[in-house]
Amino acid sequence: PPTPSSIPSKLTINFVLPYQSEISNKEVCALRPSPADLSESRLEFWQMGVLPGHVATIAELKPGLLSVHEGSEVTKYFVSSGFAFVHANSITDIVAVEAVPVDHIDPSLVQKGLADFTQKLNSATTDFEKAEAQIGIDVHSALNAALSG
C-alpha cells in the first residue's frame, strides 16, 4: 500500500477472525495491541500504541488486551494471538485466531483456570506437558491483567 502525502486524521482498522470480520473499515483514533516479546520476561505487560501516521509495522501479538479508541469510546478485546499489520496509509489490519470482548469474560473462571494450570505445571513430568501448562498460565495471567487493567 502506498504512502499518502499527508497524515490522515483517523486510523482505519480491519479486525478479522476466522469465523467473522469483527471490525471492517472502521475509523478510529487510536489502537493499543499487545505485541509479543519473547526476549523480555513474560510477566511484563507491554503495549504498543497505534495512532494515525504510525510507521509501517508488522507485529506479532501475544495473548493480551486490544483496546480500540473511537473518540471517547473504548472497546476492549482479549486477543489470544495473531498478527497486526500497520500500513503506511494508516490502514491497520489485525488478524487474530480468537478474540472476545472483555465483558464476555468471567473473572472467576479466569482465576480457576490460572490455579488449574499452575497446579498442572507443578505436576507436569514431560516437556510437552510443561509447555502446555506454561501456555495455559500465560494466557490466564494475561486474561487476569486484561480484566483488571
Added chain:
Amino acid sequence: MAMAAFRREGRRLLLSPVSYNSSFAARSAILSYSELGPMGARSISTQAVRNRMKSVKNIQKITKAMKMVAASKLRSVQVRTENSRGFWQPFTALLGDNPSVDVKKNVIVTITSDKGLCGGINSTSVRVSKALYKLTSGPEKETKYVVLGEKGKVQLARDSKNSIEMNITELQKNPLNYTQVSVLADDILKNVEYDALRIIYNKYQSVVSFLPTVSTILSPETVEKESEAGGKLGILDSYEIEGGDTKAEVLQNLAEFQFSCVLFNASLENACSEMGARMSAMDSSSRNAGEMLDRLTLTYNRTRQASITTELIEIISGASALTGFSQSARATDNIQYRRYACMIKLQS
C-alpha cells in the same frame, strides 16, 4: 387357422408401435417376455417395464433427498465461508499476490471432496493441478502434491503417484473449524520442504458457478528474496518489526499463519462449492429420472393395451370358431379396428 392368422396379425401390429418407441429396453422386454399362460394363451408380460419404473422412481426419490440435504448443508457452510473471506485479506494487503513467482521447490495442495456425486468440481481441480505441475516443473525444479480428500487422491494417483507427498482424507467428518485446519497446516509444513505453496480449490461464487482458484504462499526465504529484488514485495523492508523478535522469526511465523488462514478459507470455499455442485447434479438427475419415468409409463400403457387387445382377439376368435365364421369376422374386425385406432392415437 383363423386364430393363427389373427395372432400373427396381432403380434405384427404390436411390434410396429414398439419400433416407434425410442426405449430399447421396452422393446426387448416385449420380445423376450411373451410367455405361455394357463391353457396355452399367450400374454405379454408388463413385469419388466413395471420393475424398471419402480427402480427409476426410487432413484428419483433418492436424488431429490440428496439435493435437499446438500441445500441445507450449503446454507450453513455458505455463511461461514463468507465470514472467513476477510481472514486472508490482510496478508494479501501486506505481501501481495505472486502467482507467477519462480521458485525451485513447489508444493501443490489440492483440495477435493471425499464423497462423489458432486458434478465436475473435483475433475477441474485435478486438471488445474496437473497443468500447474507441468508449468512449474523443469530442470532443477521439483514439484510435489499434497492432496486433501479422497477423490483427488484417486485421480492423481493414476499417473502421478510418485509425486504425491501426503494425502489427507475425512476432512469433513466434523464441521470445519480453524483449530483443525491449523493442526493440518502445521502437519503439512512439518513434512514438506517448500519455496512456494500453491493451494488449488474451487471458489464459491454462487449456487451454479464455482471458479477454480490458486492461492500462492511463499516461504520466508522466498519473501526475502523477492523483497530484495523489488517489485510488489519491495516495500516489505519499509515495515518495522515490533516486538523484539528478529525479522526472520517474525516472517517465519507470518508465513505459517498465512498458510493456515488461506487453507482455512480455501477448504471452506471448496466445501461450499461441493455442496452447490452436488445440489445441481442431483437436481438434473431427478429431472432425468422424471423424464425417463414418463417415457416408461407410456411404454407400459401401450404394452398393457396391446396385450388386452391380443387377449380379446383370441377370445373372440375362439368364440367365433364355435358360433359362426362371418358374424365373428365382422365383430373381430370392428374390435381390431377400434383398438388399433386408439393405439395409433395414443402414439401421436
